[in-house]
Amino acid sequence: MSPRLNYMQQSSDLFKKLSTLSMGVKASGIESGILYLVDIRASQLNGCAFCLDMHIKQAKIGGERELRLHHVAIWRESPLFSERERAALAWTEALTRLGEHGVSDSDYAAALEQFSEKELSDLTFAVGIINLWNRLNIAFRNVPGSLDKAFGLERAELA
Structure with a gap:
């Protein structure tokens, strides 16, 4: 896979705004984990x-255990996640896989059992933002690990 265009350079103002929005979500109060x-x-x-x-x-780098990282794909079956984390993962799936009828009332109610209205709003921004980042990086075929040095990700020591 070879990269297509560099959207960070081509749309630098929009990239900066999306980056700022991403940082705002990280400062929203929802746990970094x-x-x-x-x-x-x-x-x-x-x-x-x-x-x-x-x-x-x-x-x-943020301290997450490796086994939990492996279990994200099987979070429903894994005993390693809290109820709050499970609610966030379910909400992420509901919003990422939007169906013909949107998000169900039961998914919304389940999320509100673990998150305040403000937290759920912030969490929804987080899900929306990562979905946009995903679409940008898929569309323009950014290569995994290609920006590790720029983002300081070599510290993860996973190479």
């Missing part, structure tokens, strides 16, 4: 190799 799980799961569902690679490395 949950945000890592959201980024990883959406990237798995969308098949975004660049983002999946990056967010696994970020999670490891």
